[in-house]
Amino acid sequence: MLELVVNGTPHAIDVAPDTPLLWVVRDHLGLTGTKFACGMGLCGACTMIVGGSALRTCVLPASAAVGQAVTTIEGLPAHPVKDAWIAEQVPQCGYCQPGQIMATVAFLETNPNPTEQDIREGVTNLCRCGTYDRIRKAILRAAQARAAASASKVEP
Amino acid sequence: MSRPLVPTGPLLNISRRDTLRALGGGLVVAFSLPGLASALEPVDPTVDLGVATPDGAPAHLNAWIRIAPNGVVTLRMPAAEMGQGVYTSLPMLLAEALDCDWAMVRAESAPAHPDYARPLGFLGLESQLTGGSWSVRGYWTPLLEAGAAARAMLVAEAAEQWGVDPAACTTVAGEVCHGDKRATYGSLAAGAAGRKPPRKVSLPDPAAYTLLGTSPPRLDLPPKVDGTAVFGVDVKVEGMVHGTVVPCPHYGGKVGKVDDTGARGMPGVLDVLVFPGEVVVLAEHFWQAKKAADAVKIEWDPGEGKGLDDTAVEAALVAAIAKGGSRIQREGKAVATADSTMLEATYDAPYLEHATMEPLSATARVTADRVDVWTGTQAQQMLRTLAARLAGVPADQVFVHTTLLGGGFGRRSELDAPRVALQAAMAIDRPVKLIWTREATFARGALRPAARCQFRATLGGGTIQRLEVTLAAQNILARFAPGFIANGKMGAMVAVEGLAEGPYHFPSIEVKYAAVDLPITVGWWRSVHGSFNGFFRECFLDECAHALGRDPIELRRELLRDNPRHRAVLDLAVDKAGVVPAGMSRGVALFESFGSIVAEVADVTVSDGAVRVHRVVAAVDCGRVVHPDTVRAQVMGGATMGLSTALYERITMKDGAAQERNFHTYPLLGPADAPSVDVHIVPSTEPPGGIGEPGLPPLPGAVCNAVFAATGKRVRRLPIGEQLV
Ligand code: FES
Ligand code: FES
Numbered sequence: 067m068l069e070l071v072v073n074g075t076p077h078a079i080d081v082a083p084d085t086p087l088l089w090v091v092r093d094h095l096g097l098t099g100t101k102f103a104c105g106m107g108l109c110g111a112c113t114m115i116v117g118g119s120a121l122r123t124c125v126l127p128a129s130a131a132v133g134q135a136v137t138t139i140e141g142l143p144a145h146p147v148k149d150a151w152i153a154e155q156v157p158q159c160g161y162c163q164p165g166q167i168m169a170t171v172a173f174l175e176t177n178p179n180p181t182e183q184d185i186r187e188g189v190t191n192l193c194r195c196g197t198y199d200r201i202r203k204a205i206l207r208a209a210q211a212r213a214a215a216s217a218s219k220v221e222p
Numbered sequence: 223m224s225r226p227l228v229p230t231g232p233l234l235n236i237s238r239r240d241t242l243r244a245l246g247g248g249l250v251v252a253f254s255l256p257g258l259a260s261a262l263e264p265v266d267p268t269v270d271l272g273v274a275t276p277d278g279a280p281a282h283l284n285a286w287i288r289i290a291p292n293g294v295v296t297l298r299m300p301a302a303e304m305g306q307g308v309y310t311s312l313p314m315l316l317a318e319a320l321d322c323d324w325a326m327v328r329a330e331s332a333p334a335h336p337d338y339a340r341p342l343g344f345l346g347l348e349s350q351l352t353g354g355s356w357s358v359r360g361y362w363t364p365l366l367e368a369g370a371a372a373r374a375m376l377v378a379e380a381a382e383q384w385g386v387d388p389a390a391c392t393t394v395a396g397e398v399c400h401g402d403k404r405a406t407y408g409s410l411a412a413g414a415a416g417r418k419p420p421r422k423v424s425l426p427d428p429a430a431y432t433l434l435g436t437s438p439p440r441l442d443l444p445p446k447v448d449g450t451a452v453f454g455v456d457v458k459v460e461g462m463v464h465g466t467v468v469p470c471p472h473y474g475g476k477v478g479k480v481d482d483t484g485a486r487g488m489p490g491v492l493d494v495l496v497f498p499g500e501v502v503v504l505a506e507h508f509w510q511a512k513k514a515a516d517a518v519k520i521e522w523d524p525g526e527g528k529g530l531d532d533t534a535v536e537a538a539l540v541a542a543i544a545k546g547g548s549r550i551q552r553e554g555k556a557v558a559t560a561d562s563t564m565l566e567a568t569y570d571a572p573y574l575e576h577a578t579m580e581p582l583s584a585t586a587r588v589t590a591d592r593v594d595v596w597t598g599t600q601a602q603q604m605l606r607t608l609a610a611r612l613a614g615v616p617a618d619q620v621f622v623h624t625t626l627l628g629g630g631f632g633r634r635s636e637l638d639a640p641r642v643a644l645q646a647a648m649a650i651d652r653p654v655k656l657i658w659t660r661e662a663t664f665a666r667g668a669l670r671p672a673a674r675c676q677f678r679a680t681l682g683g684g685t686i687q688r689l690e691v692t693l694a695a696q697n698i699l700a701r702f703a704p705g706f707i708a709n710g711k712m713g714a715m716v717a718v719e720g721l722a723e724g725p726y727h728f729p730s731i732e733v734k735y736a737a738v739d740l741p742i743t744v745g746w747w748r749s750v751h752g753s754f755n756g757f758f759r760e761c762f763l764d765e766c767a768h769a770l771g772r773d774p775i776e777l778r779r780e781l782l783r784d785n786p787r788h789r790a791v792l793d794l795a796v797d798k799a800g801v802v803p804a805g806m807s808r809g810v811a812l813f814e815s816f817g818s819i820v821a822e823v824a825d826v827t828v829s830d831g832a833v834r835v836h837r838v839v840a841a842v843d844c845g846r847v848v849h850p851d852t853v854r855a856q857v858m859g860g861a862t863m864g865l866s867t868a869l870y871e872r873i874t875m876k877d878g879a880a881q882e883r884n885f886h887t888y889p890l891l892g893p894a895d896a897p898s899v900d901v902h903i904v905p906s907t908e909p910p911g912g913i914g915e916p917g918l919p920p921l922p923g924a925v926c927n928a929v930f931a932a933t934g935k936r937v938r939r940l941p942i943g944e945q946l947v
Contacts, residue, residue, distance in 0.1 A: 081507075082489065089509040093464065098456035099449020101628070103579050104660045108885040111579060139449030151447045155439065155851055158305030158859055160446030161453060161579040161628030186894045192885065194579045194629050195305045196862025198896030200855070 068128055072097070073141025083129035087121075088112045090128040091138060099139035099164050103192075110191030113165040114138050120172035139164035146215065147171050150208035158195035166191050170205050179209060268452055268596060268623045269299070271309060271441040272328030281411035283372035284419060285337040286316060286365065293396050293408035295320065296328040300338035300361065302352040302600050303331075303442055304630030305859070306914040307852035310440040311358055312365060314848055318433045319369025319426055322407060323396040329441050334602035334622035340364060350603035353635050353746055355816035355912020358848055362910060370423035372414070379414040380405045428846070428907065437851035442626065453628045454583035454598040454639075455657050462585060462653035463492055465504040466511045467642055468518065469658075471665035471879040474526030474741030477501060481519040488514045495649050500666075502646045508657055515659075526741040527878015535875060536570075538738050539674040542694040543568075547736030550714050551722040554688070554730030562682035565769050567762055569677070570939040571754035573873035574670035575882070576747055577890060580628020581663040584643035587653035588613050593620045595644065598627035600635040608637050612644050631863075632746030636668045661883040668745030669873055669880070671696040671738075675721075675758040679766050680730075685780070686766050688730035691721050693755070696744045697737045709737065720755040720813055720919065725788040726763070726781035741878060748863060749915040752815040756919030757868075757926065757940060760811035764927045765936065774927065775810055787843055788812060788819050791904055795821035795841035798902050806836060809927030811920035817911030818844035822861060824897075824924040828932045831947030835865055835897040835925055843904035844911040850903055853913050858899040860917025866891035868922035870941050 067078045070087075072095060079094050091097050091114070100123065103111035107125040114123050117134035142148065147170050157163045166189065173180070173188045180188065185205050193201070276290030283289060288296045297316050303309040313329045332338045332350075339348040340360035373393060380398035381388035383405070391400045396407045428434075445451035470476055480501060482494040490510030495502040501520055505511035584597035586609075593613045599605050602622045610617040627634055639658065647654040658666075673695035680688040699708040699716050707713065714735040715722070722733040747753060763781075767774040775796055782789040792812050802808045803825055812821040823839045840857050847853055870889045874881045882888035901917075926937040935946060 082509075085507075085509045089507065093507045093509070096458070097449075098452075098458075101453075101580070102455060102657065103581065103628075104885050106660070106884050106886065109579070142448075148447050152439065152443055155443060155855065157443050157446040158307075158855060159579065159627060159629045160305065160442065160451055163446050164449045167447065190892060190894065192579070192890050192892055194577055194631075194863070194890060196859035196866075196891075196896070197855075198862060198891075198893045199858055199898050201893065202898075 068132065070128065070131055070136060072136045073138060081128065084127045087114065087116070087123040087126045087128045087131050087136070091123070091136070097138050097140050101161055101164060103161070108192070109162070110169055111162050111165040113168040113191065115168055115172050118172070118175070120169045139168060142167070142171065145171065146211035147174065147204070147208045150204040150211060153207060154200045154204040156197050156200045156204050158197055162191060162193045166193065166201055170208065174205070174209055174212060178212060180205065182206070267330035268457070268625045269303065269309070269331040270328065271330070271445065274326045274328065276328070281415035283375060283411065283415055284368055286368040287320065287372045289407050289411035291408045291411070293323070293406050294326050294328060295322045295407070296330055298332035299329050300332045300340065300350055301357040302598065302602070302624055302627050302630065302634070304352065304598070304600070304627035304634070306357070306856060307440055307849060308352070308357045309442045310438070311848040311852060312361055313441065314433050314438070315362060315365035316369040318431055319366045320373050321393040321395065324433060324438055326396060327441070331624040334606040334620070336603070339603060351635065352600040352630065353632060355914040355916065358910050359817060359912060366425050367423060370425050371419050374420045374423050375414040375417045376407050376410045378417055379410045383413070434848050435850070437849050440852070452625050453580050454585070454596070454625045455580060455628070457585040457596040457625060457655060459585055459587055459596065459653045459655065462655045463504050463506065463650070464508040464511055465502055465646060465654055465656045466508065466515050467500050467502050467656055467658050467662050468515050468520060469500040469662055469666040470522050472522055472524035472527035473743055473878045475522055475524040475878060478521035478523040485514040485517040488517060493650055494518060495646055497642070497645060500642060502642060502656065504646065504650060504654065512659065524877045524879070530741065530878035531876050532874050535672055535740065538740055539672065539694045542736035542738045543674060543676050543692050545736060547692050547694065547734035548714060549732065549734050550711070550718050551731060551733040554728070556680060556688045556730050558680055558687060559682040562680050562687060563769070565679045565681055565766060567677050567765055567938060569675045569758045569761065571673045571757065572871070572940060573672045573742065573875070573880070574747055574753070574867060574871050575664055575667045575873055575880070575888060576629070576631045576633035577888065578627070578629030578631060578633055581660050582639040582658040582666070583656060584640040585653065585655040586640065586643040586647040588644060588647045591615065591619055593644070594623065595621070595640050596623040596625060597640045597643070598625045598630070598634055599640065600627070600630050600632070601637060605637055605640055608641060609644055612641070613648065631748040632750070633668060635746055638666060660885070664880055664883040664888065667873065667880055668743050670747030670753055671698065671744040673754045675754070677758070677762040679762070681766060681770055684770060684772065686728055689728045690732045692734040692736055693718050693721060694736040694738055695751070696740055696742065698744050698746065698750065701745070713737070717751055718755070719751045720815060721759055724759070725785040725814055726778070727784050728781070742875070749815055749860070749918040752813060752915065752919035753864070753867065754940070756811060756813035757922040760813065760920065760923030761926050761936070761938070764809070764930065778810070778812060788814065791819045791841045791843045792821045794902055794904055795823050795839055798841065798900065799823040799825070799839040803836070807928045807932035809924045809929070809931060811923035811927060813916070813919035815916045815919055818842060818913060818916040820857060820916045820920050822920040822924045824921070824928045826925060826928040826932060828929060828946060831944065833869060833925065833929055833942055833946065834895070838897050838899045838921065838924070839902070840899060840917065841902045841904060842916070843906055844913050844916070845906050845908035846910045847903060847906070848910065853903055854901040856913045857901040857917035860915060861899050861921045862891060862896055864918040864921030865897065865925060868925045868940060868942060869895070870943065872941050872943070
């Protein structure tokens with residue numbers, strides 16, 4: 067039995083421990099928001115946040131996530147990144163977007179005030195529909211929204 | 223649980239509609255539209271979008287429109303949503319004519335049914351097919367008519383209830399009004415649904431459109447942002463088993479010896495199925511099937527593919543050009559002057575994979591009297607026909623559930639993924655969901671053909687006096703249309719799209735198409751032949767300008783003198799691009815495809831042979847625009863994908879098998895290299911053009927022309943790759 071905590075809920079799952087986390091979450095937990103695209107860690111469609119880092123879970127054995135908080139797109143609450151994605155009307159086919167969003171959420175945690183160049187280097191997920199220009203705009207917008215939110219928190 | 227598909231009214235025959243100019247500027251049409259009198263029961267729409275929730279039993283006004291008592295309007299989408307925004311633009315057409323409140327609109331996927339067919343735009347056929355950048359164009363009139371017909375029925379119902387003249391009633395945002403009387407569509411729908419559809423309706427006056435031409439937020443984006451959107455790979459069906467496919471990678475080849483002894487004993491494995499063209503491994507979970515598939519030992523018989531490598535492909539293209547091809551266009555006489563010179567060049571483009579981000583996938587359930595298929599398909603009607611044939615049931619017992627598509631670009635107009643799922647489900651008598659790996663998806667590509675284009679220009683008197691073009695490529699239409707069509711002028715016209723009868727005026731022009739016969743599967747790939755013809759022609763035009771000592775933009779403007787729309791697009795792109803930023807070099811290209819004209823300006827730098835495109839400025843004239851933000855998104859996406867092909871993409875062959883099987887050997891443009899793309903729309907009241915594809919063709923040419931401006935080197939073979947190093 068593999069014990070995982072996904073989106074705050076503990077699960078005991080009967081699965082070979084070397085099964086990639088992606089497939090445990092999709093097939094055993096039924097959470098299909100996270101996507102499979104390359105299976106080689108090349109595209110980022112399968113990105114989840116594991117122990118605070120954005121990881122490509124198609125190449126991550128589920129056993130490596132034991133004892134770490136796993137967050138999938140379904141577990142992401144109302145969030146400035148999601149709002150920014152809607153405001154900029156980013157997705158086209160949408161298939162890469164859960165991965166893009168999860169990668170961005172983790173990226174902004176480490177770099178809350180990125181430059182355009184930081185974004186180019188920091189969020190490297192592929193998008194065949196070519197939404198990169200809008201993704202960049204959405205990341206900048208989300209960063210501003212986060213900054214504004216934390217500024218309003220510190221002010222009395 | 224889905225209910226059977228029962229037409230509750232007679233289906234009207236398709237006939238030519240006669241169109242009359244109406245008083246007051248609107249258009250009155252008399253028609254008999256398929257689906258107008260039918261009310262198909264819902265068939266588990268896999269996609270159901272919108273914020274408003276219907277209450278109670280909805281009334282079916284026609285095959286497209288249901289209205290719930292609380293006024294929520296559910297619109298059935300005949301086409302597939304693959305990113306191009308049709309699940310917003312098609313509802314807008316219906317909602318405009320219905321005159322309902324946009325906030326109350328839902329959109330769901332329609333079943334595959336002849337009610338939802340539209341003209342294919344060529345061949346004179348109708349089908350429920352998403353492709354050819356044709357959804358808005360093909361459904362424009364049917365949806366306006368269906369919306370207007372439903373509106374007329376609601377008005378007639380209200381008028382009868384009030385005892386007033388329907389002509390004296392008006393509608394506003396989901397209500398019928400007369401004097402101080404008002405009734406909501408929701409309250410009228412049940413009665414209206416029982417009425418006969420009108421024989422004539424008046425379409426909204428374009429000058430009074432309230433929704434068309436605006437950009438409401440797309441209906442499909444909230445589920446795409448919160449992870450609830452259902453793609454083919456996400457389908458869940460009671461009792462299904464999971465599986466994966468190992469296709470024969472050799473075009474023209476087949477499965478040889480299979481040793482599955484090791485695989486069959488692996489955990490969770492249920493079965494290993496051997497079909498002529500592929501092996502399918504079924505298990506309780508996908509990963510078990512995938513691991514077992516890796517353990518199956520398969521010998522492939524390369525068949526016709528044997529010995530077919532890049533050298534052989536190129537030799538076939540060269541030989542086809544040498545043979546001369548068939549003439550598609552010949553106009554004017556060669557008028558050489560004393561100063562005339564000849565300029566010749568040959569261009570090449572490789573096979574390309576669609577590389578949709580979602581790999582191939584389909585789920586099928588086959589019982590004695592009912593077949594269900596869940597997949598992201600661009601070809602619902604053809605899939606319905608195929609499933610009926612495979613399972614041996616009438617077509618009306620086939621239920622196609624169209625999911626969202628994780629990219630289509632033409633690849634999902636192929637039926638291979640659902641076909642294998644159906645065969646597997648029949649073989650083991652259980653519902654089967656198959657997800658192909660990326661490697662399997664690459665191995666079964668329906669590729670953009672490789673092509674070679676030879677140009678010969680007579681230059682003199684400061685201009686191009688004569689242009690001769692010969693294009694060699696496999697004929698895509700050959701797989702889909704009878705030989706006499708594919709091999710006739712139609713097949714050739716499809717291939718030379720944009721090269722013949724183009725917008726530029728040449729005093730003398732000759733265009734030939736040299737068909738190439740190779741066993742490699744070629745298919746519809748975003749913008750099809752425009753994806754290389756734009757590169758070929760726009761780069762050679764630049765070569766001509768350079769040889770003539772003329773500015774490439776000025777030469778294009780002169781050659782476009784008979785086509786003010788094209789010239790205006792070019793001028794807008796150039797104007798918006800402004801001055802060339804310091805240190806950068808600029809290239810320009812223009813291409814018309816799918817009824818829309820796009821010009822793109824690329825600003826690039828080249829250092830150590832690496833091309834960096836900093837900015838693309840595009841202008842587009844796609845006629846009347848439904849949703850401007852979608853137009854901008856599609857041109858941005860097309861240009862970005864075009865850049866990916868210009869820089870990186872290439873499928874190579876060995877024994878007729880694609881050698882690239884994942885993104886490390888077939889790199890896609892990533893965010894680090896993606897330029898900003900500014901898109902400007904020419905305001906227009908012309909008939910609508912397509913928008914999913916036309917943004918792509920100009921881009922490779924614009925970039926390669928900019929590369930020439932930067933380095934003096936002509937790129938005549940895509941991708942640029944390492945050529946400049
Ligand atoms: S699917 Fe995991 S990185 Fe592509
Ligand atoms: S939106 Fe389609 S792959 Fe990114």
